[in-house]
Amino acid sequence: LxxxxxxxxxxxxxxxxxxxxxxxxxxxxxxxxxxxxxxxxxxxxxxxxxxxxxxxxxxxxxxxxxxxxxxxxxxxxxxxxxxxxxxxxxxxxxxxxxxxxxxxxxxxxxxxxxxxDRRIWEYFATSSMPTEQKAAAVLGELEAAGGALSVAVLESRVDVRRSPLELL
CATH class of the missing domain: 3.40.50.300 (P-loop containing nucleotide triphosphate hydrolases)
Structure with missing residues (x-):
């Protein structure tokens, strides 16, 4: 180059x-x-x-x-x-x-x-998604609330940032 x-x-x-x-x-x-x-x-x-x-x-x-x-x-x-x-x-x-x-x-x-290249794209794909443990915490909060919470409220209750939370 x-x-x-x-x-x-x-x-x-x-x-x-x-x-x-x-x-x-x-x-x-x-x-x-x-x-x-x-x-x-x-x-x-x-x-x-x-x-x-x-x-x-x-x-x-x-x-x-x-x-x-x-x-x-x-x-x-x-x-x-x-x-x-x-x-x-x-x-x-x-x-x-x-x-x-x-x-x-x-x-x-x-x-x-x-x-x-492949390792870089695998990193981007996996780093943006919450871990299984964090996903379970989100599901637990949704279940406790009867299935409906805003992203902002979920974000305040679980340790997941907005973008990964929206992806999930």
Whole structure:
């Protein structure tokens, strides 16, 4: 990537699977003099808007992003999409590479899978769900209440955060 990103057409997106990988890759490319920035779930809304504008105006070669740079982003002349690691599904891959080349004669897409990809996706899949013990506590609270409690009330009664609770 360090050797070839500057030869890719126009500006683009380099997707990474984790926040750490996005930040580390952006730093390595920036240290090599390539104008890139990281865009992740940790990026605040104001900075996200500024980064999206920088990419749309070709002020950066690329944004090194997690899936936080999602469906709402539109740059018809996006010249390339590179994946450092395989996305979670063929649908996710198709949606992300589909951002490239909509208003250009051609665009480059490149998938650079890693041996760790499967472990990363297994981690994401299992870390977001509550443990069996916590799920049992949620079910116990629902049963004691007669089957109906709001997510906010459940959250206050069991040791499960809102997002995993909603998943459950």
């Amino acid at each position: 360090l050797e070839h990103v500057e030869s890719l057409p126009g500006s683009g997106i380099i997707y990474a699977l984790t926040v750490g990988a996005a930040e580390d890759t952006a730093q390595a490319l920036a240290d090599a003099g390539i104008p890139v920035r990281a865009y992740t779930g940790r990026t605040d809304q104001g900075e996200r808007e500024e980064l999206e504008a920088a990419l749309k105006e070709n002020r950066v070669k690329a944004l090194v992003a997690t899936s936080a740079l999602g469906m709402g982003f539109d740059k018809p002349d996006l010249g390339f999409v590179v994946h450092l690691g395989a996305p979670s599904s063929p649908v996710a891959y198709y949606q992300q590479v589909g951002r490239a080349g909509r208003a250009t004669d051609n665009a480059d897409v490149l998938l650079l899978p890693g041996t760790e």
